[in-house]
Amino acid sequence: EVQLVESGGGFVQPGGSLRLSCSASGFTLSTYAMTWVRQAPRRGLEWVATISSSGGATFYADSVKGRLTISRDIPKSTLYLQMTSLRAEDTAMYYCVKEFCTRTSCYGFDSWGQGAQVTVSS
Amino acid sequence: DIQMTQSPSSLSSSVGDRVTITCRASQNISNYLSWYQQRPGEAPKLLIFAAASLHSAVPSRFSGGGSGTDFTVTINSLQPEDVATYYCQQHYRNPLTFGGGTKVEIK
Numbered sequence: 001e002v003q004l005v006e007s008g009g010g011f012v013q014p015g016g017s018l019r020l021s022c023s024a025s026g027f028t029l030s031t032y033a034m035t036w037v038r039q040a041p042r043r044g045l046e047w048v049a050t051i052s053s054s055g056g057a058t059f060y061a062d063s064v065k066g067r068l069t070i071s072r073d074i075p076k077s078t079l080y081l082q083m084t085s086l087r088a089e090d091t092a093m094y095y096c097v098k099e100f101c102t103r104t105s106c107y108g109f110d111s112w113g114q115g116a117q118v119t120v121s122s
Numbered sequence: 123d124i125q126m127t128q129s130p131s132s133l134s135s136s137v138g139d140r141v142t143i144t145c146r147a148s149q150n151i152s153n154y155l156s157w158y159q160q161r162p163g164e165a166p167k168l169l170i171f172a173a174a175s176l177h178s179a180v181p182s183r184f185s186g187g188g189s190g191t192d193f194t195v196t197i198n199s200l201q202p203e204d205v206a207t208y209y210c211q212q213h214y215r216n217p218l219t220f221g222g223g224t225k226v227e228i229k
Contacts, residue, residue, distance in 0.1 A: 035218075045158075045166065045209055047218040059216045095165055100156075100177075107171040107213050108156030115165055 002026035002111045009116030022079040022096030033099040038092035128221035141197045145210035154214035
């Protein structure tokens with residue numbers, strides 16, 4: 001059974017840093033692209049960053065480019081999101097999600113963690 | 123960026139009613155469209171992928187359709203456990219984008 005468990009969320013002042021971790025089990029991280037999706041309070045879903053299955057490519061939303069970095073450690077089966085220069089608008093629940101693939105293509109995200117809350121405030 | 127526009131933003135219907143939610147993409151995304159259900163206090167769950175394919179364990183009262191730019195998800199007989207916010211999402215091109223959500227309530 002696939003499980004994704006986030007940790008590392010918390011309260012941080014503007015300009016501060018935080019690192020989110022996502023412990024994955026039930027599959028191998030190198031088999032699927034992995035993504036962080038966030039949801040601000042009472043708001044919709046926002047794609048944040050993706051790391052390809054090979055690990056050779058990363059993609060970021062314009063709103064976080066240069067400040068947030070997605071990475072992974074295959075032996076530890078852990079996905080990371082390093083967050084720096086945090087702003088109030090980064091306040092959100094951050095979900096670690098796994099790509100869903102059929103034999104022919106990939107669509108959407110079929111596994112979601114429970115989320116890690118990040119609050120940026122002075 | 124590909125914009126995803128959902129309508130309506132909220133709806134209220136009776137148990138047993140048929141409910142349809144629409145999602146429009148700002149450009150052709152073929153069938154790279156997924157639907158998610160997010161119940162209050164929970165993480166989203168994949169309902170439909172490739173525009174019309176039901177994910178495993180999703181009740182058959184849910185169905186999806188469309189291709190290109192216009193898509194729908196239909197609940198054929200609304201049940202109390204379907205109270206949730208529903209999101210569409212395009213997986214055609216980065217940045218991946220979601221619709222604004224449709225909140226479904228029971229009348």
